[in-house]
Amino acid sequence: MSAQNVTVVGMQWGDEGKGKVVDALAASSAYVVRYCGGANAGHTVVANGQKFAFHLIPCGILHPGTCNVIGNGVAFDPEVFLQELDGLTERHVAWGPDNIRVSHAANVVMSYHKLEDKLGEAALGDAKIGTTARGIGPCYADKARRSTAIRAADLICPDVLADKIRRIVEGKNKTFAALYGAPPIDAEAVIEQYVAYGRRLAPLIGNTGHMLRKALDEGQRILFEGGQGSMLDIDHGTYPFVTSSSVSACGVSAGAGVPPSAVGQVVGLTKAYTSRVGSGPFPTEQNNEIGNRLRERGREYGTTTGRPRRCGWFDAFAVRYAADLSGVHELTLSLLDVLSGFEQVKICTGYRRGGKLLEAFDASDMGGVECVYETMPGWTEDITSCKTFNELPRAARDYVSRLETLLGRPVGFISVGPGREQTISHRTKVEGLSR
Ligand code: GDP
Ligand code: IMO
Numbered sequence: 001m002s003a004q005n006v007t008v009v010g011m012q013w014g015d016e017g018k019g020k021v022v023d024a025l026a027a028s029s030a031y032v033v034r035y036c037g038g039a040n041a042g043h044t045v046v047a048n049g050q051k052f053a054f055h056l057i058p059c060g061i062l063h064p065g066t067c068n069v070i071g072n073g074v075a076f077d078p079e080v081f082l083q084e085l086d087g088l089t090e091r092h093v094a095w096g097p098d099n100i101r102v103s104h105a106a107n108v109v110m111s112y113h114k115l116e117d118k119l120g121e122a123a124l125g126d127a128k129i130g131t132t133a134r135g136i137g138p139c140y141a142d143k144a145r146r147s148t149a150i151r152a153a154d155l156i157c158p159d160v161l162a163d164k165i166r167r168i169v170e171g172k173n174k175t176f177a178a179l180y181g182a183p184p185i186d187a188e189a190v191i192e193q194y195v196a197y198g199r200r201l202a203p204l205i206g207n208t209g210h211m212l213r214k215a216l217d218e219g220q221r222i223l224f225e226g227g228q229g230s231m232l233d234i235d236h237g238t239y240p241f242v243t244s245s246s247v248s249a250c251g252v253s254a255g256a257g258v259p260p261s262a263v264g265q266v267v268g269l270t271k272a273y274t275s276r277v278g279s280g281p282f283p284t285e286q287n288n289e290i291g292n293r294l295r296e297r298g299r300e301y302g303t304t305t306g307r308p309r310r311c312g313w314f315d316a317f318a319v320r321y322a323a324d325l326s327g328v329h330e331l332t333l334s335l336l337d338v339l340s341g342f343e344q345v346k347i348c349t350g351y352r353r354g355g356k357l358l359e360a361f362d363a364s365d366m367g368g369v370e371c372v373y374e375t376m377p378g379w380t381e382d383i384t385s386c387k388t389f390n391e392l393p394r395a396a397r398d399y400v401s402r403l404e405t406l407l408g409r410p411v412g413f414i415s416v417g418p419g420r421e422q423t424i425s426h427r428t429k430v431e432g433l434s435r
């Protein structure tokens with residue numbers, strides 16, 4: 001467990017297959033840590049033919065001996081978390097303070113945050129962000145406001161919690177009534193609900209930052225599991241159509257309570273094409289037969305909301321930006337199998353606006369851009385059983401190599417199906433991904 005730390009971060013708009021890669025790396029990691037986002041994430045692991053979809057629980061949970069941590073940067077929803085724990089019990093996966101811990105400094109998603117998320121989105125009409133309705137934005141807004149925030153530590157102090165909830169709900173009732181004409185929330189019911197959560201969660205809540213810094217001192221391997229994708233980053237994504245936390249590798253340090261040097265090797269996860277859920281710019285989107293085909297072949301329906309995902313060609317201009325932002329050492333290319341059967345595949349290499357090629361990618365200024373595409377021959381073969389790079393058809397190999405050139409870093413690992421065994425170790429230098 002003394003290999004270098006590793007950070008897994010999404011390069012696109014989320015759902016790049018992070019769950020599968022985190023599961024693969026967890027066996028060689030002492031800790032798996034979520035540092036951003038919350039139950040808006042949906043990370044899928046297919047292990048021994050069984051499918052698990054995790055929203056809050058880190059994807060190392062299926063590995064005995066690995067400790068899974070919800071960092072202070074996470075919007076922690078105790079309701080979803082406890083449901084997930086109950087789901088694990090039903091499936092005979094063991095959990096307890098030895099393998100799952102929650103930071104006492106994580107901000108808590110309250111029931112009124114979820115309500116606020118829904119009411120706010122409905123009021124925006126066509127201008128809506130298309131959130132997952134998990135209360136993420138309102139929870140982080142209260143975190144920044146401070147006086148209206150609840151932290152995990154409060155859950156285990158019932159008196160403090162009750163006082164805070166009474167005061168906060170009084171204010172929320174005024175705002176919700178004025179803004180949305182909503183009926184009042186019963187503070188006592190919220191208190192009862194969250195005190196009960198606190199009672200169950202008490203053994204798992206603690207000072208995870210200290211625990212992780214101690215692990216660093218001892219040279220134990222930590223794996224940081226990103227949520228969402230870089231283009232949804234609050235600072236560096238396609239604002240305002242983003243989520244509300246720092247999801248790139250830049251967020252690891254603040255969101256886990258470790259020094260920036262703890263990030264280790266950065267693995268950038270990218271699909272072999274692109275998908276996006278919710279509103280906002282998506283230059284390579286194919287709102288046509290190609291997009292429909294990608295959606296059906298890739299089963300592109302949201303893990304958290306079930307919404308159909310928007311699909312399109314690979315955007316190397318955007319992924320290059322995301323990889324540079326997070327200091328990505330190597331890429332993992334997932335869902336390559338989905339491209340089988342396309343006569344031609346396209347890669348966007350840059351954007352033009354008003355006929356002029358843009359020099360730099362700017363996530364905050366995507367209006368009116370047109371994609372510049374390169375077209376490559378496709379392949380027809382089913383590649384879901386390929387185990388080595390050389391078993392891939394020539395056209396697939398050329399596609400991967402072209403992406404490496406455009407993105408300026410090696411493709412270390414390739415995924416050709418949802419199963420644990422459907423992987424190809426290519427040029428990886430990350431322990432746990434090489435065979
Ligand atoms: P995450 O949010 O990044 O963890 O990704 P999701 O779990 O939301 O979405 C990825 C989906 O693709 C899941 O259903 C995975 O089981 C599936 N998947 C992962 N890798 C591959 C792959 O290489 N090929 C195919 N066909 N499916 C994959
Ligand atoms: P994983 O970790 C894909 C998107 C939502 C919406 C925007 C804001 O599974 O990759 P929010 O509820 O966060 O306020 O919604 O961000 N979004 C995701 N899209 N995968 C995710 O997570 C996402 N988490 C949030 O669809 O457009």
Ligand code: MG
Pocket residue numbers: 014015016041042043044303
């Ligand atoms: Mg997902």
